[in-house]
Amino acid sequence: MLELPHVNYAYLAPELLLIFLALMVLIADLFWWRGNTRILGWLSVASLVAAGAVAVPLFGQTGSTLANALVVDPFALFFKMVFLGAGVLIIIVSMDYIARNNLPSSGEYYVLLLFATVGMMFMAASSDLIMIYVGLELTSISSYILAGYHKTDPKSNEAILKYFILGLIASSIMLYGFSFIYGFTGQTELGAIANALRGESAQLAVVAGVMFAIIGFAFKVASVPFHQWVPDVYEGAPTPITAFLSVAPKAAAFAALARILFLGFPDFAAYWKMIFIVLAIASMFVGNLMALSQTNIKRMLAYSSIAHAGYIMVGFAAANTLAIEGILIYIVAYVLMNIGAFVVVMAVAHQKGGGEELTDFNGLSKRSPFLALSMVVFLVALTGLPPTAGFWGKLWIFYAAVQKDLWWLALIGLLNSVISLYYYVNVIRHMYLFEPDSDTPLRAPVAFGGAIWVTLIAILVVGVYPPFLTDVSRTVARAFGGLG
Amino acid sequence: MVGASMTKWLPTAITFVPLLFTIFIIATPKDKVQAIRWLAAIGTGLALIGSIIMFLAFDYSNPGFQMAIEVPWISMIGADYYMAVDGISVPLVLVTALLTFICIIASWKIDKRVKEYMGMMVFCEVGMIGVFMALDFLLFYVFWEIVLIPMYFLIAIWGGPRKEYAAIKFFLFTFIGSVFMLLGILAVYFYSGEGTFNMMKLAEATVPPFVLKLAFLGMFFGFAVKVPIVPFHTWLPDAHVEAPPAASVLLAGVLLKMGTYAFVRIGLQVIPGGMKPFITMIAVLGVVSIIYGAFCAMVQTDLKKLVAYSSISHMGYVMLGIASLTQAGINGAVLQMFSHGIITGMLFLVVGIIYDRAKTREISKLNGLFVSVSTLAGIWVFISLASFGLPSLAGFVGEFLILAGTFPVYSVMAGIAAAGIILTAGYLVWTIQRICFGKPNLDINWTDATFRELSYMVPLLIIIVVVGIYPAVLTNMITQSTSALLAKIGGL
Numbered sequence: 001m002l003e004l005p006h007v008n009y010a011y012l013a014p015e016l017l018l019i020f021l022a023l024m025v026l027i028a029d030l031f032w033w034r035g036n037t038r039i040l041g042w043l044s045v046a047s048l049v050a051a052g053a054v055a056v057p058l059f060g061q062t063g064s065t066l067a068n069a070l071v072v073d074p075f076a077l078f079f080k081m082v083f084l085g086a087g088v089l090i091i092i093v094s095m096d097y098i099a100r101n102n103l104p105s106s107g108e109y110y111v112l113l114l115f116a117t118v119g120m121m122f123m124a125a126s127s128d129l130i131m132i133y134v135g136l137e138l139t140s141i142s143s144y145i146l147a148g149y150h151k152t153d154p155k156s157n158e159a160i161l162k163y164f165i166l167g168l169i170a171s172s173i174m175l176y177g178f179s180f181i182y183g184f185t186g187q188t189e190l191g192a193i194a195n196a197l198r199g200e201s202a203q204l205a206v207v208a209g210v211m212f213a214i215i216g217f218a219f220k221v222a223s224v225p226f227h228q229w230v231p232d233v234y235e236g237a238p239t240p241i242t243a244f245l246s247v248a249p250k251a252a253a254f255a256a257l258a259r260i261l262f263l264g265f266p267d268f269a270a271y272w273k274m275i276f277i278v279l280a281i282a283s284m285f286v287g288n289l290m291a292l293s294q295t296n297i298k299r300m301l302a303y304s305s306i307a308h309a310g311y312i313m314v315g316f317a318a319a320n321t322l323a324i325e326g327i328l329i330y331i332v333a334y335v336l337m338n339i340g341a342f343v344v345v346m347a348v349a350h351q352k353g354g355g356e357e358l359t360d361f362n363g364l365s366k367r368s369p370f371l372a373l374s375m376v377v378f379l380v381a382l383t384g385l386p387p388t389a390g391f392w393g394k395l396w397i398f399y400a401a402v403q404k405d406l407w408w409l410a411l412i413g414l415l416n417s418v419i420s421l422y423y424y425v426n427v428i429r430h431m432y433l434f435e436p437d438s439d440t441p442l443r444a445p446v447a448f449g450g451a452i453w454v455t456l457i458a459i460l461v462v463g464v465y466p467p468f469l470t471d472v473s474r475t476v477a478r479a480f481g482g483l484g
Numbered sequence: 485m486v487g488a489s490m491t492k493w494l495p496t497a498i499t500f501v502p503l504l505f506t507i508f509i510i511a512t513p514k515d516k517v518q519a520i521r522w523l524a525a526i527g528t529g530l531a532l533i534g535s536i537i538m539f540l541a542f543d544y545s546n547p548g549f550q551m552a553i554e555v556p557w558i559s560m561i562g563a564d565y566y567m568a569v570d571g572i573s574v575p576l577v578l579v580t581a582l583l584t585f586i587c588i589i590a591s592w593k594i595d596k597r598v599k600e601y602m603g604m605m606v607f608c609e610v611g612m613i614g615v616f617m618a619l620d621f622l623l624f625y626v627f628w629e630i631v632l633i634p635m636y637f638l639i640a641i642w643g644g645p646r647k648e649y650a651a652i653k654f655f656l657f658t659f660i661g662s663v664f665m666l667l668g669i670l671a672v673y674f675y676s677g678e679g680t681f682n683m684m685k686l687a688e689a690t691v692p693p694f695v696l697k698l699a700f701l702g703m704f705f706g707f708a709v710k711v712p713i714v715p716f717h718t719w720l721p722d723a724h725v726e727a728p729p730a731a732s733v734l735l736a737g738v739l740l741k742m743g744t745y746a747f748v749r750i751g752l753q754v755i756p757g758g759m760k761p762f763i764t765m766i767a768v769l770g771v772v773s774i775i776y777g778a779f780c781a782m783v784q785t786d787l788k789k790l791v792a793y794s795s796i797s798h799m800g801y802v803m804l805g806i807a808s809l810t811q812a813g814i815n816g817a818v819l820q821m822f823s824h825g826i827i828t829g830m831l832f833l834v835v836g837i838i839y840d841r842a843k844t845r846e847i848s849k850l851n852g853l854f855v856s857v858s859t860l861a862g863i864w865v866f867i868s869l870a871s872f873g874l875p876s877l878a879g880f881v882g883e884f885l886i887l888a889g890t891f892p893v894y895s896v897m898a899g900i901a902a903a904g905i906i907l908t909a910g911y912l913v914w915t916i917q918r919i920c921f922g923k924p925n926l927d928i929n930w931t932d933a934t935f936r937e938l939s940y941m942v943p944l945l946i947i948i949v950v951v952g953i954y955p956a957v958l959t960n961m962i963t964q965s966t967s968a969l970l971a972k973i974g975g976l
Contacts (some may be wrong), residue, residue: 373510386625414663415663425636432640465557470560
C-alpha cells in the first residue's frame with residue numbers, strides 16, 4: 001500500500017499560489033484581455049506580491065514538508081523575497097519594453113517569468129537533489145524561451161540556440177554528477193547524503209559527483225570557463241530578460257549550490273573550496289578583462305556579471321558563516337544595482353534612435369541628468385565603492401576570505417575591483433564627457449523612473465546604514481550555518 | 485562658551501551640511517546658475533563658520549579627543565559612527581573648510597555646467613572634512629573613498645587638454661592604494677580579535693607584530709599614493725596640471741594632507757607597532773621626495789607643473805617630520821600640513837588667475853608681470869617667499885620645526901633636507917625672476933587682480949603672516965595632542 005506523505009500546505013502556500021495565479025494570468029490572456037500588456041502585467045505583479053504576502057507568515061519558522069523536498073527556513077524565505085522583488089521590478093519595466101518593441105503575446109511572456117520565479121523558489125527552498133533539479137529546469141526552460149523572445153531577430157535566435165544547447169549539456173553534466181552521488185549514498189536528500197558520507201574517506205566517485213554538480217551550477221551562474229553563452233544571450237535577449245537572467249537565476253543557483261554543498265557535503269569542503277578558488281579567480285579576471293574592450297553596454301554588463309559571480313564565489317571559497325552573510329548581502333546588492341543599471345540601459349534605448357552601444361550613452365548627462373546620475377550610482381556600486389550597498393557586499397565577502405587565511409584571494413578580488421573601475425568609469429566618461437548626438441531631452445517612461453528610484457534609494461540607504469540589510473543577513477546566515 | 489552637549493554635534497554638522505547643500509544643488513534647475521552658486525557658497529560658508537566655532541571652542545586642557553560623538557553604526561561588526569577632533573585634526577578641518585569656501589568664490593566665473601561643478605565641489609567637501617574627524621576605520625574609509633568620485637569629475641570635465649587621462653590615472657592610482665589600505669584595515673581588525681573598527685580601541689589592542697607590519701605596508705601604499713611619496717607620485721603632476729584651478733587647490737591643499745594625516749593618525753597612533761619598523765624607510769623616502777621634487781620643479785617650463793612638483797617636495801618635509809618621532813618634528817609636520825595647504829593653495833589660485841588672463845602657463849611666455857600686473861606679481865612674490873620658508877611667514881615655522889626635530893635623530897638626512905630648502909629657494913626665486921621681471925609680454929591682454937580675486941586671496945595672505953609671526957595660535961593645540969601621542973608610543 002503506497003503511503004502518501006503528509007503535506008503541510010502552509011509551507012507550500014507561496015509556490016502553490018504563484019502557480020495558480022500564473023495559470024490565471026494565462027487564462028486571463030486567453031479569454032479576457034488578449035495580449036493586453038498593461039492589465040496582464042499588473043496582474044502578474046499582483047500575483048508576485050500576493051505570493052510574497054503569503055510567504056510573510058513563514059518568517060521565523062523552520063520546518064520541511066514533502067520528505068524534505070521543500071524546506072521552510074529563513075534562508076529559503078530570504079531568497080524567495082529576493083526573487084519576488086526582482087520579478088516585480090522586471091515585470092514593471094517589461095510593460096513599456098514590450099509595447100515599444102512590439103513583442104508578441106505578452107501574456108506568455110509574463111507567465112513564463114512567473115514560472116521561472118516559481119522554479120527559483122523551489123531551488124532555494126529544497127533540500128532534495130531531485131527537487132532542486134526540477135526547480136532548476138523549470139527556471140531554465142522558461143529562461144530559454146524568454147531569451148529568444150525577439151522571435152524575428154537573428155541575434156536573439158542565435159542567443160537562444162546557444163543558450164539552449166549549452167544549458168542542456170550543463171544540466172546533463174549536473175544530473176550525471178547527481179547520479180554519482182545517488183549511486184554512492186543511495187540518497188537524494190541532502191541531510192541523508194551528509195549522514196551517509198560522515199566518516200567516509202573521500203571517495204573519488206563522490207568528489208567527481210560534487211564536481212560535476214558544481215560544473216552544472218557554474219554554467220547557470222555564468223562562471224568561467226562555462227561562460228561562453230553569456231555575452232551572446234545577454235545581448236540577444238530582450239533587455240528586461242537580460243536584467244532578469246543576470247540576477248535572479250544566478251541568485252537561485254547560488255542558493256541551491258550553498259544548500260547542496262553546506263548541507264550535503266560539509267565533509268568534502270576541502271575539495272569544493274579548492275574548485276571555487278579556481279572558478280572565482282578565473283571568473284574575476286576573465287570577466288573583468290573581457291569587459292574592458294566591450295563597446296556594447298549589454299555585453300559589457302554581461303562580462304561584468306561574470307566577474308560578479310567570481311566575487312560571490314570567493315565567499316564559497318571562504319565558506320564560514322560570515323561568508324554566507326556576505327553572499328546574501330552581495331546578492332541583494334547585486335540584484336539592485338544590476339537591475340538599476342539595466343533599466344537605465346533600457347531607458348536610453350527606449351528613445352527614437354536610441355541603442356545599446358556605449359556611444360548611445362554619449363552626453364546622457366545633458367539629455368537626462370537623472371538617468372546619468374543614477375547610472376553613476378549604479379556603476380559606483382558595481383565597482384564596490386562606498387557609500388553604496390555594493391561596497392558592503394564586497395567588504396563582507398573579502399573579510400570572510402581574510403578570516404580563512406585567504407587574504408591573497410581577497411587581494412585578487414580587490415585588485416579586480418580596480419580593473420572593473422576602468423570600464424565602469426568608461427561609461428561615466430561617455431555620459432559626462434562626450435557630446436550627445438542629439439540634444440533632445442530624454443524622457444524615460446514612468447515605470448522605468450519608478451524602478452530606478454526604488455533601486456537607487458535602496459542602494460544608497462543600505463550603503464549609508466548597512467544594518468538594514470546586514471542584520472537580516474546575519475539572522476539568515478546564523479540559521480543556515482557555515483563551516484568553521 | 486559652547487557647552488559640551490552642543491559641541492559634540494559640531495563634527496557631524498560641519499561634515500554633513502555640505503551634503504545637504506549638494507542635495508539642494510541637485511534639486512535646483514540647472515539654468516538657475518546664480519542660485520546654484522549662492523547655494524554652494526552658503527553651504528561651504530556654513531561649514532567654514534562651523535569649523536571656526538570648532539577652533540574657538542577647542543579645549544586646550546584636553547589632550548585627548550573632544551567634541552566626540554560615538555553611536556553604533558553597524559553594531560554587528562563593531563563599526564561606530566565615531567567622530568571627534570583633537571589638536572591635530574582641528575587645523576586640517578579649518579584649512580579644508582577655508583579652502584573649499586575660497587574655491588567656490590574663486591570658481592564664481594565658471595560658466596560651463598555650473599550645477600554639476602558646484603555640486604561636485606560641495607560634495608567633495610563631505611569626504612575631505614569627514615576623513616579628518618572619523619575615528620572609526622570603516623567610517624574613515626568611506627570618507628576617504630567619497631572624495632575620489634567628485635574629484636574624478638572635476639578633473640575630467642573641467643580640466644585641460646589631457647583631462648581624461650589625468651582623471652582616470654588619478655582615480656586608478658588612488659583606488660589601487662585604497663584597496664591595499666582596506667586589506668590592511670581588515671587585517672588589523674581581524675587579528676586584534678576585538679571585533680571593533682574603533683581606532684582608539686584598536687590602538688590599545690594587541691595584534692601580532694608580523695600582522696601589524698604587513699597591515700602597515702598595505703596602508704602605507706594607500707597613504708603614500710595620496711601624499712604622494714616618490715615613487716608613488718606619478719599621478720600628481722598629471723592631475724594637478726590638467727585639473728581646473730579650484731580642483732588643483734583642493735588636491736594640493738587638502739587631498740595630499742589626507743595621506744600625511746593618515747600617517748599620523750593611523751600609522752603613529754593606531755598601529756605604531758607596524759609603522760615604527762619602517763620609520764627609517766619613510767624618512768629616506770621623505771628626503772628622496774624633497775630632493776626629487778625640487779629638482780623636477782626646477783626644470784619645468786609649465787608654471788602649474790612647477791607648483792605641482794614643489795608640492796611633492798614639500799610633502800617630503802612633512803613625511804620626514806613625522807618619521808622623526810620627535811615632538812618638534814611632528815608638530816612641524818602638522819603645522820606644515822596646514823601652512824602648505826594655504827600657501828600652495830594660494831600658488832595654484834594665482835596660477836589659475838594668470839592662466840585666466842594669459843591663456844598660457846608657459847614660463848617663457850610670462851615675463852614682466854611686475855610691469856603689467858603689479859598686484860598679482862606682488863602676491864606671487866609674497867607666497868613664493870612663504871613657500872620656501874622665509875622667516876615670519878607660515879612656511880618657515882613648519883620647516884624649521886621639522887628640521888629641528890629631525891636633526892637629533894637623523895642628522896645626515898636633516899642636512900640633506902636643509903639643502904633642499906636651498907633648491908626650493910632656487911627654483912622659486914628663479915621663477916620670480918623669469919615671470920615677474922623682464923619685458924612684459926604685450927600679446928597678452930593683462931588685467932590686474934579684481935576685487936573678487938583679492939577678496940579671497942587677502943585673507944589667506946593674512947593667515948600666512950599671522951601663523952608666521954605667532955605660530956602658537958596653532959601649535960598650542962597641536963602640541964597638546966602630539967605630546968600625548970609621543971608619550972604613548974615613545975621616540976625612536
